Amino acid sequence: MDEIKLDPWGDSLVRDYEKLFTVFGIRPFREVLSLLDKPHLLHRRGVVFGHRDFDKVLQAFRSGEKVALLTGFMPSGRFHFGHKMLMDQIIYYQSIGIDVIIAIADIEAYVVRRIPRQEALRIAVEEYIANAVALGLDLSRARIYFQSNMDAPYYRLVQMFSQKVSMAEMEAIYGELNPGKIMASLTQMADILHPMLKEYGGYKHVFVPVGPDQDPHIRLARDIADRFESELGLRRPASTYHRFMTGLNGGKMSSSKPDSAIFLLEPIDSAVAKLKRALTGGRATVDEQRRLGGVPEACSVYEMYHYHLVTSDEELLNIYRRCVKGELLCGEDKQYAAEKLAKWMEEHRRKWEHALSLVTSKLDLPSF
Amino acid sequence: MDEIKLDPWGDSLVRDYEKLFTVFGIRPFREVLSLLDKPHLLHRRGVVFGHRDFDKVLQAFRSGEKVALLTGFMPSGRFHFGHKMLMDQIIYYQSIGIDVIIAIADIEAYVVRRIPRQEALRIAVEEYIANAVALGLDLSRARIYFQSNMDAPYYRLVQMFSQKVSMAEMEAIYGELNPGKIMASLTQMADILHPMLKEYGGYKHVFVPVGPDQDPHIRLARDIADRFESELGLRRPASTYHRFMTGLNGGKMSSSKPDSAIFLLEPIDSAVAKLKRALTGGRATVDEQRRLGGVPEACSVYEMYHYHLVTSDEELLNIYRRCVKGELLCGEDKQYAAEKLAKWMEEHRRKWEHALSLVTSKLDLPSF
Numbered sequence: 173m174d175e176i177k178l179d180p181w182g183d184s185l186v187r188d189y190e191k192l193f194t195v196f197g198i199r200p201f202r203e204v205l206s207l208l209d210k211p212h213l214l215h216r217r218g219v220v221f222g223h224r225d226f227d228k229v230l231q232a233f234r235s236g237e238k239v240a241l242l243t244g245f246m247p248s249g250r251f252h253f254g255h256k257m258l259m260d261q262i263i264y265y266q267s268i269g270i271d272v273i274i275a276i277a278d279i280e281a282y283v284v285r286r287i288p289r290q291e292a293l294r295i296a297v298e299e300y301i302a303n304a305v306a307l308g309l310d311l312s313r314a315r316i317y318f319q320s321n322m323d324a325p326y327y328r329l330v331q332m333f334s335q336k337v338s339m340a341e342m343e344a345i346y347g348e349l350n351p352g353k354i355m356a357s358l359t360q361m362a363d364i365l366h367p368m369l370k371e372y373g374g375y376k377h378v379f380v381p382v383g384p385d386q387d388p389h390i391r392l393a394r395d396i397a398d399r400f401e402s403e404l405g406l407r408r409p410a411s412t413y414h415r416f417m418t419g420l421n422g423g424k425m426s427s428s429k430p431d432s433a434i435f436l437l438e439p440i441d442s443a444v445a446k447l448k449r450a451l452t453g454g455r456a457t458v459d460e461q462r463r464l465g466g467v468p469e470a471c472s473v474y475e476m477y478h479y480h481l482v483t484s485d486e487e488l489l490n491i492y493r494r495c496v497k498g499e500l501l502c503g504e505d506k507q508y509a510a511e512k513l514a515k516w517m518e519e520h521r522r523k524w525e526h527a528l529s530l531v532t533s534k535l536d537l538p539s540f
Numbered sequence: 541m542d543e544i545k546l547d548p549w550g551d552s553l554v555r556d557y558e559k560l561f562t563v564f565g566i567r568p569f570r571e572v573l574s575l576l577d578k579p580h581l582l583h584r585r586g587v588v589f590g591h592r593d594f595d596k597v598l599q600a601f602r603s604g605e606k607v608a609l610l611t612g613f614m615p616s617g618r619f620h621f622g623h624k625m626l627m628d629q630i631i632y633y634q635s636i637g638i639d640v641i642i643a644i645a646d647i648e649a650y651v652v653r654r655i656p657r658q659e660a661l662r663i664a665v666e667e668y669i670a671n672a673v674a675l676g677l678d679l680s681r682a683r684i685y686f687q688s689n690m691d692a693p694y695y696r697l698v699q700m701f702s703q704k705v706s707m708a709e710m711e712a713i714y715g716e717l718n719p720g721k722i723m724a725s726l727t728q729m730a731d732i733l734h735p736m737l738k739e740y741g742g743y744k745h746v747f748v749p750v751g752p753d754q755d756p757h758i759r760l761a762r763d764i765a766d767r768f769e770s771e772l773g774l775r776r777p778a779s780t781y782h783r784f785m786t787g788l789n790g791g792k793m794s795s796s797k798p799d800s801a802i803f804l805l806e807p808i809d810s811a812v813a814k815l816k817r818a819l820t821g822g823r824a825t826v827d828e829q830r831r832l833g834g835v836p837e838a839c840s841v842y843e844m845y846h847y848h849l850v851t852s853d854e855e856l857l858n859i860y861r862r863c864v865k866g867e868l869l870c871g872e873d874k875q876y877a878a879e880k881l882a883k884w885m886e887e888h889r890r891k892w893e894h895a896l897s898l899v900t901s902k903l904d905l906p907s908f
Binding site for chain 1: 647650651654687688689690691692695696698699700701702703705706707710717718719720722723724726727906
């Protein structure tokens with residue numbers, strides 16, 4: 173069996189998800205699907221594919237215990253449809269009554285990516301938080317905080333965790349270490365585990381929706397929880413795992429590769445142009461495609477439908493069928509997707525403008 | 541020239557102070573003595589022997605600029621006469637109008653010495669803070685804080701500093717690293733430098749009175765200040781250096797070696813017994829001592845006079861002369877010292893009891 177090296181700060185694309193089940197003990201999400209009354213399309217369509225202990229969390233939630241979703245966004249670039257996929261999950265969980273806590277990882281952005289604090293603050297507000305609200309996040313029922321703007325019990329965790337983590341453990345996860353990486357990692361551990369403390373409303377089950385590249389962080393958080401169970405009452409956080417979005421030109425969708433991603437706030441004509449240039453599952457010639465059909469599994473336009481643009485499962489299936497039968501050609505399909513995308517983005521932009529003024533008036537922003 | 545390795549977390553005794561001047565650039569304290577109107581006996585008697593940039597601090601102070609003394613106590617053992625020597629300096633500086641800021645290094649105690657937090661809190665209050673107040677510290681004019689109980693701008697420094705310190709730099713100071721040592725070090729850097737921030741009253745000159753074993757910390761703090769001068773307005777902290785107290789049985793005075801130290805709150809008969817067993821500069825026989833005289837420089841009883849028990853320089857000189865002339869023998873001398881010590885400790889104990897109730901009612905203690 174190949175060794176799988178997951179690198180949370182790298183760009184490696186983890187495609188062989190099945191191995192996560194056998195090597196790393198992640199469980200298939202389909203096992204827990206029945207515990208959600210009205211699963212989100214990302215759950216139904218297998219985008220969220222794995223979990224650790226999420227069955228326990230959902231059972232606890234159904235029997236009235238407190239549950240919180242914890243997620244972090246590093247404000248280091250523009251908010252794209254890959255981020256939207258995670259945010260859609262968060263908004264779904266909020267809609268069914270789960271507490272949502274969002275860490276803005278401005279410290280990680282500063283120490284690992286060297287982004288100036290003022291810039292990180294601007295990106296956090298304009299890109300991440302305002303887009304989240306525009307997508308449907310209820311600001312009044314979510315707790316959003318900046319890592320650099322927390323209080324003593326949270327930072328005390330960062331300090332205390334430093335005593336029970338070894339360099340070897342950290343090296344195994346992050347490769348070559350430096351003080352900034354160690355700080356960013358311990359801070360992330362405090363993000364995940366602090367909602368369990370009495371200072372933050374008392375014990376609650378915490379789960380973290382992540383991409384599989386983030387699993388080393390989850391495992392470290394679970395190990396640390398074990399080590400502080402008696403001293404601080406921490407328990408292992410649960411997690412769910414979602415597939416990455418494929419970049420429009422293959423590879424991983426990433427803010428740092430502008431052609432790979434559509435950003436929610438970019439000019440619509442630029443977004444449409446990217447979509448029209450996108451890699452599809454089409455064949456070399458029209459004739460061939462009519463004869464053999466397209467390959468939606470390899471098509472980034474179809475992925476946009478699958479994750480975002482087509483909310484009806486029936487419509488999605490219809491597109492899928494027409495494509496594989498060779499009835500729907502890429503040109504026609506891209507035109508259809510472009511229209512859907514343009515309409516969606518236009519509406520989103522209006523919501524975002526409203527959201528931005530809400531965010532700046534309601535949120536406790538750090539004063540640098 | 542021998543290489544001098546200063547190890548702030550070890551027990552090595554640095555006797556060859558002269559080399560600090562030539563190798564490490566520490567300046568003799570006598571250069572700045574004239575800038576103090578009424579120097580403390582520890583200054584007059586050469587116990588405080590070196591400094592970095594303390595001339596600049598004193599000149600700034602004399603021209604009306606804000607100056608703060610920053611010191612830290614790790615609550616890891618009982619308060620002894622070595623601690624008193626540092627506290628006496630602090631109280632002196634407070635008396636001439638310098639702001640005093642005291643960090644209780646409970647995080648360092650926890651992560652480096654593995655002292656449970658509740659225990660560190662108790663030691664901090666009963667031993668360090670109450671003894672300080674009993675010795676004359678004005679609680680209402682000092683800022684005393686616990687590392688684990690600060691606010692965001694302070695912790696933000698810990699986080700930010702992590703970005704601009706390398707592993708190699710830290711290894712050179714601390715030897716083999718672990719996340720706890722890195723955390724303790726960066727936290728100490730925030731202790732030293734945070735008083736310069738606008739969030740803590742705006743820029744002020746900071747100086748730190750330390751033993752020479754702490755100089756690597758000072759140099760790191762000065763380097764970090766340089767690196768954050770433009771971003772945060774930090775400037776190099778100054779420092780002063782004091783001789784260690786010799787342990788009663790030779791070696792360094794240390795809480796972890798109870799026979800080496802007299803603790804301010806220990807039973808008086810136990811303290812007197814230690815003093816009477818103490819290593820002196822006496823000769824093998826009475827005859828020899830009458831003929832050759834004693835060696836006060838090698839005498840831990842004389843050191844107790846020098847640092848603590850004899851405040852009159854004239855009386856100290858008289859004892860010194862009688863000793864070196866062979867007029868004062870160790871038996872008589874120890875009896876005299878024991879009486880002085882017993883009287884001092886009795887009075888101190890009364891002050892401490894009063895101080896303890898003051899401290900617990902006035903101080904913002906962390907709630908674990």
